[in-house]
Amino acid sequence: xxxxxxxxxxxxxxxxxxxxxxxxxxxxxxxxxxxxxxxxxxxxxxxxxxxxxxxxxxxxxxxxxxxxxxxxxxxxxxxxxxxxxxxxxxxxxxxxxxxxxxxxxxxxxxxxxxxxxxxxxxxxxxxxxxxxxxxxxxxxxxxxxxxxxxxxxxxxxxxxxxxxxxxxxxxxxxxxxxxxxxxxxxxxxxxxxxxxxxxxxxxxxxxxxxxxxxxxxxxxxxxxxxxxxxxxxxxxxxxxxxxxxxxxxxxxxxxxxxxxxxxxxxxxxxxxxxxxxxxxxxxxxxxxx
Amino acid sequence: xxxxxxxxxxxxxxxxxxxxxxxxxxxxxxxxxxxxxxxxxxxxxxxxxxxxxxxxxxxxxxxxxxxxxxxxxxxxxxxxxxxxxxxxxxxxxxxxxxxxxxxxxxxxxxxxxxxxxxxxxxxxxxxxxxxxxxxxxxxxxxxxxxxxxxxxxxxxxxxxxxxxxxxxxxxxxxxxxxxxxxxxxxxxxxxxxxxxxxxxxxxxxxxxxxxxxxxxxxxxxxxxxxxxxxxxxxxxxxxxxxxxxxxxxxxxxxxxxxxxxxxxxxxxxxxxxxxxxxxxxxxxxxxxxxxxxxxxxxxxxxxxxxxxxxxxxxxxxxxxxxxxxxxxxxxxxxxxxxxxxxx
Numbered sequence: 001x002x003x004x005x006x007x008x009x010x011x012x013x014x015x016x017x018x019x020x021x022x023x024x025x026x027x028x029x030x031x032x033x034x035x036x037x038x039x040x041x042x043x044x045x046x047x048x049x050x051x052x053x054x055x056x057x058x059x060x061x062x063x064x065x066x067x068x069x070x071x072x073x074x075x076x077x078x079x080x081x082x083x084x085x086x087x088x089x090x091x092x093x094x095x096x097x098x099x100x101x102x103x104x105x106x107x108x109x110x111x112x113x114x115x116x117x118x119x120x121x122x123x124x125x126x127x128x129x130x131x132x133x134x135x136x137x138x139x140x141x142x143x144x145x146x147x148x149x150x151x152x153x154x155x156x157x158x159x160x161x162x163x164x165x166x167x168x169x170x171x172x173x174x175x176x177x178x179x180x181x182x183x184x185x186x187x188x189x190x191x192x193x194x195x196x197x198x199x200x201x202x203x204x205x206x207x208x209x210x211x212x213x214x215x216x217x218x219x220x221x222x223x224x225x226x227x228x229x230x231x232x233x234x235x236x237x238x239x240x241x242x243x244x245x246x247x248x249x250x251x252x253x254x255x256x257x258x259x260x261x262x263x264x265x266x267x268x269x270x271x272x273x274x275x276x277x278x279x280x281x282x283x284x285x286x287x288x289x
Numbered sequence: 290x291x292x293x294x295x296x297x298x299x300x301x302x303x304x305x306x307x308x309x310x311x312x313x314x315x316x317x318x319x320x321x322x323x324x325x326x327x328x329x330x331x332x333x334x335x336x337x338x339x340x341x342x343x344x345x346x347x348x349x350x351x352x353x354x355x356x357x358x359x360x361x362x363x364x365x366x367x368x369x370x371x372x373x374x375x376x377x378x379x380x381x382x383x384x385x386x387x388x389x390x391x392x393x394x395x396x397x398x399x400x401x402x403x404x405x406x407x408x409x410x411x412x413x414x415x416x417x418x419x420x421x422x423x424x425x426x427x428x429x430x431x432x433x434x435x436x437x438x439x440x441x442x443x444x445x446x447x448x449x450x451x452x453x454x455x456x457x458x459x460x461x462x463x464x465x466x467x468x469x470x471x472x473x474x475x476x477x478x479x480x481x482x483x484x485x486x487x488x489x490x491x492x493x494x495x496x497x498x499x500x501x502x503x504x505x506x507x508x509x510x511x512x513x514x515x516x517x518x519x520x521x522x523x524x525x526x527x528x529x530x531x532x533x534x535x536x537x538x539x540x541x542x543x544x545x546x547x548x549x550x551x552x553x554x555x556x557x558x559x560x561x562x563x564x565x566x567x568x569x570x571x572x573x574x575x576x577x578x579x580x581x582x583x584x585x586x587x588x589x590x591x592x593x594x595x596x597x598x599x600x601x602x603x604x605x606x607x608x609x610x611x612x613x614x615x616x617x618x619x620x621x622x623x624x625x626x627x628x629x630x631x632x
């Protein structure tokens with residue numbers, strides 16, 4: 001319960017930084033989709049959950065982990081594209097809030113379908129990476145690998161968005177949805193590719209999360225609200241803002257969790273989030289009007 | 290005062306007579322059918338409370354927090370201090386309204402709307418749920434808690450009426466009718482026109498002299514208070530409260546979706562939504578229990594089938610029937626314009 005500036009405090013801070021890598025990756029996919037299509041996938045964490053199950057079963061079926069992870073990423077990329085085609089595209093012209101709510105229906109469906117297909121038990125992929133120790137602190141390798149791969153994934157996305165023709169089209173659409181179609185950009189194709197990339201990022205996050213967390217149908221509810229909070233705090237659609245926000249929020253969780261109980265760490269993070277939004281409504285890093 | 294039309298009067302009379310009909314038709318399983326009716330009525334009241342602000346484009350995902358505040362405040366005051374729910378419930382309602390004002394004021398001043406408003410209120414729901422779980426010494430944490438029984442049966446002092454199902458039904462019916470009354474009062478007030486204007490264009494509304502923030506705060510506090518009252522009555526009836534059943538994101542989403550399924554812009558839309566969702570889950574549950582094949586095939590996972598069907602239906606509703614069941618029916622009959630007057 002007591003909070004001292006000792007080596008355990010430092011350990012909590014460093015673990016918070018490692019957690020931030022994963023959260024930043026999760027927020028990135030959601031931000032990309034919002035920035036380009038202007039839609040909040042409220043079922044985003046459920047896509048991750050489905051990816052975790054996919055990887056779990058592929059691995060159990062005999063595929064080596066890296067192959068299973070690749071399959072999972074492709075599966076969720078396809079799921080993202082499908083989500084856009086079947087659910088988002090028909091409501092693109094409706095009130096924006098309906099687009100958020102329709103993915104809420106997807107959330108219910110995926111969660112219940114996962115419960116029916118896989119049961120409510122906690123599953124573990126059974127890969128132990130051990131932990132590294134530094135002075136008196138210990139860090140699990142799974143977290144370190146997650147952090148590194150998450151950063152790598154973000155770098156790859158950045159290169160894609162800045163160095164390729166499609167990436168340029170995506171950035172252009174996100175800046176002006178009305179004008180770019182007139183300039184000859186195929187909006188439907190850009191939306192579809194963006195959804196697939198957003199899904200792929202969820203799949204990558206799933207591949208990293210199976211190393212650290214048990215899989216169960218409700219895991220989305222544990223991460224979903226956190227991801228939304230990070231995205232809004234950084235400014236919806238602002239990928240760099242989301243990246244920084246992930247580090248802020250994860251410190252609240254890590255330090256709050258080590259000083260008090262876990263849920264108080266989360267509670268403080270949510271409280272901080274609400275206060276921060278009242279101070280900077282468009283996110284911490286919005287340009288001043 | 291609101292005049293009651295003849296069809297509405299007949300409908301109300303039918304609802305008052307309903308328990309006797311149930312007793313007559315299903316004498317052996319009277320309790321079960323009354324239980325479903327009571328649940329429908331209590332949730333209808335909560336849904337109606339949400340729709341008060343939902344219809345003006347204020348899509349709150351925070352009402353799971355308000356039902357939770359109402360339920361937990363009255364139950365904890367009763368369990369810990371022995372304070373009667375007759376006082377505990379008003380305190381819970383006031384607390385929920387205060388939280389709504391506290392969160393609403395900066396939201397509306399800073400014009401946080403749409404996605405930002407929905408996600409901010411979602412954070413409020415999570416915050417309240419985490420507080421409930423965190424204060425587990427008092428609230429029972431994620432396992433939930435029960436109001437202490439005052440004797441075995443019905444108690445006026447403790448506001449415990451659950452053993453007498455017919456009495457519970459009339460309490461729920463009165464609550465539901467009160468909800469419709471509030472809805473109609475709001476619908477026929479000047480505030481409704483002000484809020485309609487503000488939901489179309491805030492600047493234009495402000496320029497004709499509408500105090501947009503004030504109007505939104507009024508309806509938000511009212512809506513939050515109603516949901517808290519509904520949550521508290523639900524606790525008194527169920528005699529159990531848990532962070533997942535009466536607070537939290539699942540409750541928030543259920544509220545929003547049931548209202549959308551029923552119809553957001555009509556008086557009885559939320560009620561239709563409650564009837565629809567309750568009957569859907571009950572009939573699927575009974576259907577699975579009755580069918581050996583489905584039971585063997587799905588096992589305990591069958592419990593999730595209703596949610597899966599529900600989620601799928603919601604997607605279809607929002608894509609093909611964004612006005613909801615009742616809204617669409619009324620549109621067919623060419624009556625959507627005068628939505629409030631039909632009932």
